[in-house]
Amino acid sequence: MRFQDRGALVTGGGSGIGQQVCFAAAGEGARVAVGDLEAERAEATAAEIRRCKGEAHACQLDVTDPGAVAAAEASLGRWAEPLESANAIRFLADEANGFITGAILTVDGGWTIGKRM
Secondary structure (H helix, E strand, O other), X not given: OOOOOXXXXXXXXXXXXXXXXXXXXXXXXXXXXXXXXXXXHHHHHHHHHHHOOOEEEEEEOXXXXXXXXXXXXXXXXXXXXXXXXXXXXXXXXXHHHOXXXXXXXXXXXXXHHHHHO
């Protein structure tokens, strides 16, 4: 399991692609913090992960609220490793993901959030 003893915070985890990312991360052994604007959707995803013997909890999360994001990150129990941040760049650089345009992906281990608080 690639993510054994690691945590994953997934925004938009209550449905769609975010939900599938939650399921994939849990399937690889990650502790998943399922963040979504709709608490009920986040809880439904977390409950499904737990039903399948994974470790997950739900959090209502508005990514425009720095305090909410910091609290959700703290639930993971650690900062990202450098390779984890590099994997985000690798994901965006993969030609299979050419449909992603105009998005800002902050990959700084949470330091930006800490400075805004």
